[in-house]
Structures are given as C-alpha cells and as structure tokens.
Amino acid sequence: xxxxxILSLAGALLFSMPSxxxxxxxNQQQIFRxxxxxxxxxxxxxxxxxxxxxxxxxxxxxxMYAVDIKSGAKxxxxxxxxxxxxxxxxxxxxxxxxxxxxxxxLTNNKDEEKNPTLSPDGKYVAFTRNNDLFAVDTESGKxxxxxNDATDVIYNGWSSWVYYEEILGRSTNYRAFWWAPDxxxxxxxxxxxxxxxxxxxxxxxxxxxxxxxxxYPKAGDANPEVKVGFVKTxxxxxxxxxxxxxDDQYFGTPYWSYDGSNxxxxxxxxxxxxLKFYSVNPNNGSKKEIYDEKQSSWVDLDYDGRIEYLKxxxxxxxxxxxxxxxxxxxxxxxxxxxxxxxSGNWQVTNLMHVDEKNKTVYFMARKEASTRTDLYRVDxxxxxxxxxxxxxxxxxxQLSPNALYFITSYSNxxxxxxxxxxxxxxxxxxxxxxxxxxxxxxxxxxxxxMITIPTDDGYNLPAVITYPTNFxxxxxxxxxxxxxxxxxxxxxxxxxxxxxxxWWANEGIIQxxxxxxxxxxxxKAGVALMHRNLGKWEMKDYTTAARWLKAKPWVNNKxxxxxGHSYGGYMTCMALTMGADDFDFGYAGAPVTSWELYDxxxxxxxxxxxxxxxxxxKAGSVLTYVNNYKxxxxxxxxxxxxxxxxxxxxxxxxxxxxxxxxFELMIYPGGRHxxxxxxxxxxxxxxxxxxxxxxxxxxxxxxLL
Numbered sequence: 001x002x003x004x005x006i007l008s009l010a011g012a013l014l015f016s017m018p019s020x021x022x023x024x025x026x027n028q029q030q031i032f033r034x035x036x037x038x039x040x041x042x043x044x045x046x047x048x049x050x051x052x053x054x055x056x057x058x059x060x061x062x063x064m065y066a067v068d069i070k071s072g073a074k075x076x077x078x079x080x081x082x083x084x085x086x087x088x089x090x091x092x093x094x095x096x097x098x099x100x101x102x103x104x105x106l107t108n109n110k111d112e113e114k115n116p117t118l119s120p121d122g123k124y125v126a127f128t129r130n131n132d133l134f135a136v137d138t139e140s141g142k143x144x145x146x147x148n149d150a151t152d153v154i155y156n157g158w159s160s161w162v163y164y165e166e167i168l169g170r171s172t173n174y175r176a177f178w179w180a181p182d183x184x185x186x187x188x189x190x191x192x193x194x195x196x197x198x199x200x201x202x203x204x205x206x207x208x209x210x211x212x213x214x215x216y217p218k219a220g221d222a223n224p225e226v227k228v229g230f231v232k233t234x235x236x237x238x239x240x241x242x243x244x245x246x247d248d249q250y251f252g253t254p255y256w257s258y259d260g261s262n263x264x265x266x267x268x269x270x271x272x273x274x275l276k277f278y279s280v281n282p283n284n285g286s287k288k289e290i291y292d293e294k295q296s297s298w299v300d301l302d303y304d305g306r307i308e309y310l311k312x313x314x315x316x317x318x319x320x321x322x323x324x325x326x327x328x329x330x331x332x333x334x335x336x337x338x339x340x341x342x343s344g345n346w347q348v349t350n351l352m353h354v355d356e357k358n359k360t361v362y363f364m365a366r367k368e369a370s371t372r373t374d375l376y377r378v379d380x381x382x383x384x385x386x387x388x389x390x391x392x393x394x395x396x397x398q399l400s401p402n403a404l405y406f407i408t409s410y411s412n413x414x415x416x417x418x419x420x421x422x423x424x425x426x427x428x429x430x431x432x433x434x435x436x437x438x439x440x441x442x443x444x445x446x447x448x449x450m451i452t453i454p455t456d457d458g459y460n461l462p463a464v465i466t467y468p469t470n471f472x473x474x475x476x477x478x479x480x481x482x483x484x485x486x487x488x489x490x491x492x493x494x495x496x497x498x499x500x501x502x503w504w505a506n507e508g509i510i511q512x513x514x515x516x517x518x519x520x521x522x523x524k525a526g527v528a529l530m531h532r533n534l535g536k537w538e539m540k541d542y543t544t545a546a547r548w549l550k551a552k553p554w555v556n557n558k559x560x561x562x563x564g565h566s567y568g569g570y571m572t573c574m575a576l577t578m579g580a581d582d583f584d585f586g587y588a589g590a591p592v593t594s595w596e597l598y599d600x601x602x603x604x605x606x607x608x609x610x611x612x613x614x615x616x617x618k619a620g621s622v623l624t625y626v627n628n629y630k631x632x633x634x635x636x637x638x639x640x641x642x643x644x645x646x647x648x649x650x651x652x653x654x655x656x657x658x659x660x661x662x663f664e665l666m667i668y669p670g671g672r673h674x675x676x677x678x679x680x681x682x683x684x685x686x687x688x689x690x691x692x693x694x695x696x697x698x699x700x701x702x703x704l705l
Contacts, residue, residue: 446505638671
C-alpha cells in the first residue's frame with residue numbers, strides 16, 4: 001500500500017501515514033545491544049548545585065554541567081571541595097586523595113582494612129581491621145585503636161551476617177559504625193556470634209575444596225548478642241549504651257542528632273511486634289525512651305530512614321504504618337505526638353524536604369494510584385495537602401536545596417521517560433528532555449497496559465501486561481508470568497518498560513507481572529495478612545491470575561510459565577506444587593523451599609518461630625506439596641549462595657526424586673545468591689532454550705545462544 005497523500009487548502013501539506021505492513025519490527029541488536037530503537041539517550045539530572053542551577057550529565061560528552069534554570073546556559077561543574085576528597089583501599093591499606101593530588105597512604109599493615117570512612121570534619125578515617133575498630137589521623141597518620149577484644153566470633157564495627165543482610169542493609173558492606181556529625185564520637189555495634197550456629201558453605205575448587213564457616217541463625221536459632229558502644233575520636237575507654245546484651249533483641253540503624261549530643265537507637269524485641277526508640281547519651285550511655293510502637297502482626301525495622309530530626313532541635317518527623325498505611329507524624333524530641341502530618345488509605349514513600357521556616361513538608365507518596373509515585377507538599381498540621389506533579393505518570397523527583405524548584409523524570413507504560421522543570425507550586429517552567437525517538441510511531445511493538453485482575457473476595461490485583469507484537473485476539477498465545485511475591489515487595493509499576501521485553505513480544509508470548517494483596521499495593525493492612533502464613537495469600541492471588549488468564553480466548557491454557565528469583569523462586573516452586581493445577585512450567589532461581597531453612601530476622605518477622613507456629617511453617621513449605629507436582633520445573637542455584645543456602649534446593653530435589661517426579665536442575669559453581677560474569681551467557685542461553693522448547697515448540701535461534 002502506498003502512503004496516503006493529503007493536500008491542505010492552506011497549501012501543499014504533504015505527509016505520510018505508514019500502513020500496518022510498513023511498520024518496522026525491533027531487531028535483536030535494538031533489543032539486546034542498546035542500538036537506537038523506541039527511545040534515545042537523554043541527559044541525566046544528577047542533582048542541584050544551588051536553587052538556580054541543576055547538575056546535568058550530558059548524554060553525548062558524558063561531562064557534568066551546571067545549568068541555569070532561566071537561561072539554560074551551561075558551565076562546567078566541579079564538585080565542592082569536601083566531596084572531592086576520596087578515601088579508598090588499595091591492597092590492604094587505606095589511601096586518601098584530595099582533588100587531583102597524588103594519593104596519600106594512611107596505613108601500612110599486612111592485614112586488610114575495611115570500610116574506611118572519613119569523619120565529617122575530614123580529620124580522621126575510621127575503619128575495621130581483624131574485626132576491631134580503628135581510626136587514623138589524616139594529617140599525621142597516627143593510628144588510634146578503639147577496641148581490643150575481637151575474635152572470629154566477636155566483631156566491633158563489623159556486622160554479624162544477619163544484621164548485614166536483614167537489618168543494617170547490604171549497602172553498608174558490613175560497616176557497623178557511625179561518625180557523630182561533630183566528629184567527636186564514633187558509635188558502633190559489637191556483635192558476639194558465639195551462640196549462633198555455624199552453617200558450612202562448601203567451595204568445590206581445587207583438589208580438596210574448602211569450607212566457608214558462616215554464623216547464620218536460622219529460624220528459631222540463637223541470634224548474635226549485640227551491644228551499642230561509643231568512643232571518643234581521640235581514644236579512651238568504650239562507653240556502652242544501657243542495654244542488656246543478653247536480652248533477645250534487635251538494634252536497628254541508629255541516628256545521630258544534628259549536634260551529636262545524643263544517638264537515637266532503634267530497639268526491637270525478638271518477636272518484632274514492639275519497636276522502641278531511645279535517646280542515648282554518648283558520654284555515659286544513659287538512655288531515655290522517646291517512642292514505643294506495637295502492632296499485632298509485626299513492626300518493620302527500616303534501615304532506609306524512619307526518623308528525620310529537625311534543625312530546631314525540638315522535633316522529629318516519624319514514618320510509621322501503624323494505622324495500616326504508611327504516614328508521617330510530628331513528634332517532640334521527648335516523644336510527645338504533636339499530630340499526624342498525613343493520613344488516609346494511601347501511603348507515603350520518601351520524605352524529600354522539610355521547610356522549617358514555613359512549616360511545610362515535601363514528600364513522595366502513592367496516593368493517586370498505588371502503582372505510581374507523586375510529589376506532594378503539606379503543612380506540619382496536616383492541612384493544605386497539594387499534589388505538585390502532574391498526569392497519569394510515575395514521577396522521580398529531585399528538589400533544589402531549598403525546594404524552590406524541582407525536576408521530575410516521569411513515564412508510564414505507554415510514555416518513555418521525560419524530564420520537566422517545575423517551581424515549588426507545581427507550575428511547569430520548561431521541558432528538559434524527551435527520550436521518545438523521532439521514529440517511535442514507525443515501529444510495530446508489543447503494547448504494554450496497566451490492568452487489574454479481580455479476586456473472588458473483593459481485591460483488584462494490579463498487573464502490567466505486554467501483548468505480542470501485532471496481537472490478534474483470534475490466536476492463542478503462551479504466557480510468561482514474572483513475579484517476586486515477597487511481603488511489601490510489589491513490582492507492578494506504571495513506568496516505561498524499555499525494549500527488553502520486546503523479543504518475546506515479537507515471538508508471540510504474552511508477558512505479565514501481577515502483585516498480590518500483600519505486596520504493598522494495599523498498604524500494611526494488606527501486607528499484615530501474611531502474618532504466620534507465608535505462601536497462602538500469594539498463591540491464592542497468583543492462582544486467581546492464572547485462571548483469569550487461561551479463561552481468555554487468546555491464551556493457550558496449556559502453556560503458562562511462572563518465573564522468579566529468591567522469594568520469586570519460592571513462589572515458582574509453590575506454583576508447580578501447591579498450584580500445579582493452574583501452572584504448567586516454572587523457572588525458579590535460588591528458591592527458599594522451607595522457611596525453617598532461612599534466617600531468623602526475616603522469617604520470624606512474618607512467621608514467628610517454628611516452635612511457635614509449626615502449622616504455618618508446614619503450610620508454607622514447598623516440601624509439603626511435592627506429591628502434587630506436575631508440569632515441568634527448572635531450578636537454578638549457586639552452590640555458594642550464602643543467603644538462600646543451596647540446602648533449600650537439595651531438600652526439594654531429594655523430595656522430588658523420592659516421589660519419582662521429573663524436573664530440571666542447573667547448578668552454578670561459585671555462584672552466590674546471583675551469578676554473573678562468565679556464567680551470564682550460559683544463564684541467558686538456557687532460559688532461551690527453555691522458553692523456545694516449552695512455550696514455542698521450536699528450537700532457540702542459534703544467534704541467541
């Protein structure tokens with residue numbers, strides 16, 4: 001068909017409308033190798049240098065510029081001096097570099113030094129060596145030793161495994177010490193793993209192999225004993241916070257006050273249904289309770305920021321989901337509630353800025369829809385709530401230092417990323433970038449939509465679905481359902497998905513992701529349904545989604561594959577056992593297969609201990625449903641996974657073999673909870689083979705392997 005020609009009465013306006021047959025299809029290089037396709041690179045907004053200049057990394061020359069918000073003029077951006085100090089390790093030792101100067105060596109020791117951290121005043125670098133805590137003077141190189149009692153099971157300033165993984169967070173790289181803002185003290189945690197059972201992780205390299213001995217507390221086991229200590233930067237005796245380390249308890253990430261006069265310590269009982277905040281004096285260790293929260297299910301011990309101290313030194317803002325939805329609250333430093341700042345059946349995500357002069361809070365929230373985030377402002381007293389972003393988009397926002405302006409990077413499933421500059425009232429100042437390619441409309445590709453799937457008890461489960469390219473409702477297509485499924489860990493968002501899913505769209509596969517009722521899309525009220533019964537509601541809702549799909553005339557009801565990693569691997573294994581009547585294929589990575597095999601803090605938060613909840617552990621175990629298994633399951637696991645031990649997969653394999661069930665297994669030697677590097681091509685090729693053979697009934701193209 002030739003292009004349609006239209007002649008305008010206002011003149012000879014000629015344009016072409018490409019026919020369906022003329023549309024281009026994305027090729028392998030565009031999908032997998034990042035060659036130009038539906039989108040083009042746009043400059044990255046890296047923050048603000050001041051209220052009138054934002055920092056941009058140019059998409060072409062990859063250099064940093066300060067851009068004037070009014071004129072658009074660009075000048076080369078140089079980071080401020082303090083952020084231009086680089087502390088790093090080389091070999092076993094610590095170095096410091098100022099700007100472009102030659103690095104200065106600060107330590108010289110045969111033993112490895114870890115997590116070098118510069119003090120706020122730039123005069124000291126704290127670090128750990130052989131599980132003890134030290135600092136070094138950046139001018140003189142004089143070393144200060146703070147602790148002396150470390151062993152292979154006692155660590156000062158270095159996390160026990162369960163704290164690293166579940167409480168302080170992986171981003172800490174095991175660091176468990178914190179500089180006071182005035183640089184006069186270091187706070188740290190001391191861990192004693194003596195009573196924590198050792199779990200062996202066997203390495204298979206070499207003639208004899210080797211064993212990593214990890215102190216890993218599994219559900220119901222003894223936890224590490226923990227103390228919170230303070231040392232003066234100049235040295236001297238450790239001052240211990242007034243807690244009994246023999247108590248069965250947890251300590252969360254602490255927060256220094258602005259002036260370093262006290263440390264706010266998060267304390268939680270072993271049952272994780274009671275959270276308290278204590279203000280602790282670093283000079284004598286005395287503590288004062290300033291907050292107490294109890295919930296019937298559990299309280300989350302967040303490491304991403306629950307407290308924001310205000311500069312007035314009189315108040316803090318607290319984030320809590322105690323009402324069933326996450327909201328902000330204004331408290332005095334003594335722990336007296338002034339008032340809720342936000343409320344309602346929606347939830348906040350991040351506190352962005354506090355304008356103390358005008359008593360206004362700027363924050364991100366999932367209010368318009370649970371699958372999107374927007375920027376809002378509200379007064380301290382909870383009045384004058386206003387949405388500042390716009391449209392049916394998911395927004396990621398960067399505020400200028402005093403919140404006079406902000407830049408939003410936004411998209412939805414049908415709109416590639418755009419960037420816009422707005423003022424503090426939400427008025428659009430100018431468009432800054434659009435990643436949509438000029439020839440976007442010349443491509444045929446699989447369309448993505450936001451949908452909901454109804455349950456029989458009143459939930460509308462959010463889902464994002466990508467249809468095959470040139471979708472035909474008269475054909476029947478196989479389906480891939482990608483999930484994670486953990487508590488408060490939904491992965492359905494109304495954002496642009498890129499082109500990574502377009503290969504399978506071209507091959508005629510429907511791709512869908514669904515969030516269950518406890519994914520966080522329905523607040524803590526929904527998440528709390530999982531208390532003492534992991535696996536129950538997730539499988540009910542995923543089964544509902546599977547049946548909804550298979551009832552569609554355009555779905556091949558013999559070819560539904562579910563896939564996920566970690567908790568998603570657990571869900572995949574449950575789908576092929578407990579839910580085997582509704583799922584046909586599973587591709588599971590590093591699955592938990594029975595919850596008594598996972599760690600204390602994560603598992604017991606939701607399940608309590610195995611001794612307290614034996615029936616819940618049995619009902620939530622993949623091993624319980626092995627006799628129901630049918631279809632085909634591929635299990636993948638790294639043999640040195642120190643998070644979800646391969647023990648989980650071995651026990652499932654044992655049960656499947658005893659029941660004479662056919663399945664597939666792929667072990668990645670040396671792999672941890674994920675695997676990459678030289679294993680990546682094999683991992684990718686195996687997935688291609690599995691999908692082509694089982695969903696498309698043909699061999700995978702050689703160019704993909």
